[in-house]
Amino acid sequence: MASREDKIQYLETQIENEKIAGSGGANCVGIARKQIELSRLYRATGNVPQSDYALNEALKTLEDPMCISTNESTRLINAIKNFQSNPNMANMQKMPALYRYIGLIILLVGYGGIYLASNYLLLPSDYFLVGILVVFVLSMWIGSALRRRYIRSIRDSQTNTVDSSNDPKFRNP
CATH class of the missing domain: 1.10.287 (Helix Hairpins)
Structure with missing residues (x-):
């Protein structure tokens, strides 16, 4: 099983590659999901400032005017804002x-x-x-x-x- 640091490095590379490829705003939700996963991994390793930065980047990606607005992107924006406004909210973990x-x-x-x-x-x-x-x-x-x-x-x-x-x-x- 890959370590968290390896997963972080892999996600950062994927995010950069997708940003460079530039799909004209069609893949904003996919990039934001990867940034949210990156934020979760940073938080799990104890790097809270980097986690907050990745979460802010996900929000910026979704709120970008080039991003196509869908129900999923709106739902992700609301979830990110809710998480940021409630810092004591429980960390959601995947259920086994x-x-x-x-x-x-x-x-x-x-x-x-x-x-x-x-x-x-x-x-x-x-x-x-x-x-x-x-x-x-x-x-x-x-x-x-x-x-x-x-x-x-x-x-x-x-x-x-x-x-x-x-x-x-x-x-x-």
Whole structure:
């Protein structure tokens, strides 16, 4: 796996190449997304001033008059401005794949189990339909519950970090 510094160097090279290629404002969103990713990597390495600079560059790229205004560019501009106006906002991290796809995994395993049970245990077709509905509801419920728990734990851990930076007597247990 490439280190963060390698990813930073790669993104900087890509951004410069795309700026030099100059697509007449058609690729502003792509460049801005790479600059936002670069900002995230700088922040992860602890280089906050460089992160803020990359974020400002992304905003300038999107607000450039040559940039074609789309819904996506407007959404990115609003997200960047919201992040800049709320410095204590939690750093958004990518949710691990297990939490993103747990509902689908449960659905596939459940449907496979129902299929095997209907073939080898000779379940009536009524049970097959009920089983499909039960597995569907369970996969939706379990998936959303696990995602909520994960998001809550991330938010709580970041809140503890923010509290500890404001209060020198606070000690994280």
